[in-house]
Every structure is written in structure tokens, then in C-alpha cells.
Amino acid sequence: IQGQLRPKPVPWWKGRREQLLALAAADTPRYVYHLPTVRERARQLAAIEAVDRRYYAIKANSHPAVLKALVAEGFGLECVSEGELQRVFEVLPELDPARVLFTPSFAPHHEYAAALERGVTVTLDNVEALRRWPEIFRGRSLWLRIDLGHGDGHHEKVNTGGKTSKFGLAAARVDEFVDAARALEISIVGVHAHLGSGVETRAHWRQMYDELAGFARRIGSVQVLDIGGGLPIPYGQDDEPFDLRDWADGLAEVKAIHPAFELAIEPGRFLVAEGGVLLARATQVVEKDGILRVGLDAGMNVLVRPALYDAWHEIVNLQQLDAATDGAFDVVGPICESSDVFGHRVKLPAGTAPGDIMLIADAGAYGYAMASTYNLRALPAEDVIE
Numbered sequence: 001i002q003g004q005l006r007p008k009p010v011p012w013w014k015g016r017r018e019q020l021l022a023l024a025a026a027d028t029p030r031y032v033y034h035l036p037t038v039r040e041r042a043r044q045l046a047a048i049e050a051v052d053r054r055y056y057a058i059k060a061n062s063h064p065a066v067l068k069a070l071v072a073e074g075f076g077l078e079c080v081s082e083g084e085l086q087r088v089f090e091v092l093p094e095l096d097p098a099r100v101l102f103t104p105s106f107a108p109h110h111e112y113a114a115a116l117e118r119g120v121t122v123t124l125d126n127v128e129a130l131r132r133w134p135e136i137f138r139g140r141s142l143w144l145r146i147d148l149g150h151g152d153g154h155h156e157k158v159n160t161g162g163k164t165s166k167f168g169l170a171a172a173r174v175d176e177f178v179d180a181a182r183a184l185e186i187s188i189v190g191v192h193a194h195l196g197s198g199v200e201t202r203a204h205w206r207q208m209y210d211e212l213a214g215f216a217r218r219i220g221s222v223q224v225l226d227i228g229g230g231l232p233i234p235y236g237q238d239d240e241p242f243d244l245r246d247w248a249d250g251l252a253e254v255k256a257i258h259p260a261f262e263l264a265i266e267p268g269r270f271l272v273a274e275g276g277v278l279l280a281r282a283t284q285v286v287e288k289d290g291i292l293r294v295g296l297d298a299g300m301n302v303l304v305r306p307a308l309y310d311a312w313h314e315i316v317n318l319q320q321l322d323a324a325t326d327g328a329f330d331v332v333g334p335i336c337e338s339s340d341v342f343g344h345r346v347k348l349p350a351g352t353a354p355g356d357i358m359l360i361a362d363a364g365a366y367g368y369a370m371a372s373t374y375n376l377r378a379l380p381a382e383d384v385i386e
């Protein structure tokens with residue numbers, strides 16, 4: 001296991017400037033995914049002994065090549081919609097449905113029915129669904145998602161635990177769920193929690209693991225504890241270190257206390273964020289009231305994370321990669337929204353000019369996956385480097 005994830009390793013794209021420029025010459029904006037980096041992250045997680053089952057949360061990046069690569073590395077897949085399930089079985093028709101989780105939120109009846117029909121593992125997170133649609137759940141083996149009452153994450157918008165969150169069954173209603181399930185001869189074979197994304201708190205997962213084990217004992221029939229995803233990646237050079245070995249040691253300690261259960265994880269970002277970059281072309285450089293702005297042909301419709309979460313992504317001028325970063329620019333897109341800004345006062349070569357290819361780093365997770373056609377702009381292209 002790689003100990004420290006930071007200081008940030010030298011990114012793969014630094015050595016592939018010519019190849020990326022050639023790809024960008026065809027058309028921009030485009031995402032490029034480097035599969036060796038995705039595989040490397042997969043292997044780091046596969047080396048963690050306490051973890052028995054690994055699922056990839058495909059909402060982060062559902063490109064067919066990424067799905068194939070991660071399944072080949074031994075990962076199962078976690079889906080949250082019928083569309084995601086369709087993608088998975090289109091790309092991997094031979095995949096054993098037992099390796100697929102369906103963990104939706106407020107899904108309609110027909111999505112649960114379709115998932116059960118496919119034979120994938122369905123996770124429920126409320127009693128009301130059982131009461132309203134008993135006929136589709138009767139006699140099944142299901143997982144239960146619990147809100148453990150606390151959450152975390154890189155931004156309040158990705159915190160999925162606690163009273164204000166729509167996710168998970170309230171801990172106080174677990175007994176009620178168990179009774180309703182028993183009445184329908186449902187066996188609860190897994191308990192699940194995912195309480196946030198981009199979590200930096202070291203104790204987060206071991207606490208969840210321990211709390212889920214407590215619920216599992218009470219329920220009796222549970223075999224698997226799923227502690228969700230949420231592992232952070234080093235977007236910035238100066239972020240607090242996240243130590244994968246320390247994370248693994250924490251899980252191993254809890255496992256020693258509760259050896260009877262299988263431990264499952266379902267990360268998204270950790271596996272794919274660093275493997276992806278966004279390439280965009282500078283369209284205009286404009287001065288206004290002392291602020292220099294460089295406009296790109298990609299906006300918040302292509303990568304929404306900065307607009308939605310004030311997320312920070314490294315931005316470089318790929319054309320002038322070796323030039324001194326002696327200028328400061330606000331990097332903006334072409335969308336008619338004030339939040340269409342990728343970064344303020346970004347250090348770039350002072351000579352940055354229209355036509356230059358710009359690279360936005362660590363964009364492999366929740367990049368294309370969240371892209372839209374807002375302002376009737378086209379979706380970006382995608383490329384894969386084997």
C-alpha cells in the first residue's frame with residue numbers, strides 16, 4: 001500500500017504533452033482518461049486486506065473503458081439508477097449480477113422492479129417503500145442503508161448524513177424496518193452507510209464500520225457491512241495528507257473486533273479522479289477593471305465542480321507547459337452564469353493567448369458524468385489512453 005497520497009505524485013499527463021495536444025487538435029473540449037492511473041488506484045485498494053469486497057461507484061465516471069478496467073481489477077459496480085444498470089450490462093453483458101449493487105435514492109417503483117428482475121443486490125433506505133410496494137420486495141434478500149446521524153465531506157452539498165440529509169433510514173427507525181421486513185419474509189443480508197464524499201477525517205470510516213457492526217448484530221441476518229466511498233484525492237498541493245495505510249490500519253483494528261462480517265467499500269472519486277484531465281482551448285483573453293480573464297471553450301456545463309462546490313482544480317497552459325507562470329488570470333467559460341469560473345487569479349504564463357490548449361487536472365471523477373447541454377452547448381468528447 002502506498003503510505004502517503006501526498007505530497008502529490010507527479011501526474012501522468014506531465015509526460016504526455018504531445019499526445020494530449022494531438023488529441024486536442026481534433027476538437028475541444030474533451031476529457032482524456034489514463035487507464036494505467038485508474039488501475040494503479042484500484043491496486044492500492046485491492047492491497048488492503050481488511051476489505052473483502054470492493055465496488056466502484058460508477059456515478060463518478062461511467063465510461064465503458066473505465067468500467068471494463070475496474071471489473072478486470074476485481075471490482076464490483078455500484079449503481080444508483082436504471083440508466084447506470086443499463087450501461088453496466090451493455091458494456092459487460094457477462095458480468096455476474098451478484099457483483100452489482102443498486103443503491104438508489106427516492107427511486108420510482110419501476111427502477112426497483114427492474115433491478116430485482118436483473119438479480120442485482122438492492123439496497124433500501126426507508127420503511128415507506130416496503131409498505132407501499134410489498135409485492136416486489138417480498139421474500140428477497142436486501143441491504144439496508146442507514147443514516148448514522150453524522151456526515152462529512154469536502155462541501156456541505158456532498159454531506160449525506162444527519163437530519164438534513166435525504167439519504168438513509170434514520171437510526172431510530174431500524175427496528176421498525178426490521179419488523180416490516182420480517183413480515184414480508186425479507187432477509188436483511190447487508191447494512192450500508194455512505195455519509196459524504198471527499199472526507200478528510202481519519203476516524204470517519206472506522207467509526208462507521210463499528211456503528212454498522214452494532215446494527216448488524218441487532219438485526220442478526222447480516223453478512224456484509226458496506227462503509228461506502230468518500231475517500232479524498234489530493235486536488236491541491238497543500239491539502240492535509242490522507243494516509244491510505246493509516247486508513248487500512250484503522251479498518252483492520254475494527255475487523256479484529258467484528259471478524260464475523262465481510263467488509264465492503266464503494267469508492268468513486270479515489271479510483272478515477274486523478275486518471276482524467278479536461279482539455280479546453282482558450283478562446284479570448286480580455287482585460288476588465290484590472291482583471292485579466294482567459295475564456296475557454298469549456299464551461300460549467302462541461303465541468304460543474306468549481307461552480308457547484310467551489311472546488312479547486314489545477315489549471316495549466318499545456319501549450320506553454322515549461323514557461324514561467326508569471327501571469328494571473330481568472331479562468332472562465334462561455335456559459336451565461338456568473339458562477340462559470342474555473343479559478344480566480346490562476347497563475348499561468350503571462351503570454352497565454354487565444355488558441356492555447358489548457359489542461360484542467362484531476363477531472364476524471366464527476367466531470368463528464370455531471371456535464372450538461374446548458375445553453376445548448378454540446379457535450380464534451382472523451383478519449384482513453386490505454
Ligand code: LLP
Pocket residue numbers: 057060078103158194196197198228229230231266267268269270305309365366
Ligand atoms: N456510494 C454512494 C452511495 C454514493 O452516494 C457515492 C457518491 C459513492 C459511493 C462514491 O463516493 P466517492 O468515493 O466518489 O466520494 N459530485 C460530487 C460528489 C458526489 C458524491 C455522491 N455520492 C463531487 O464532484 O465532489
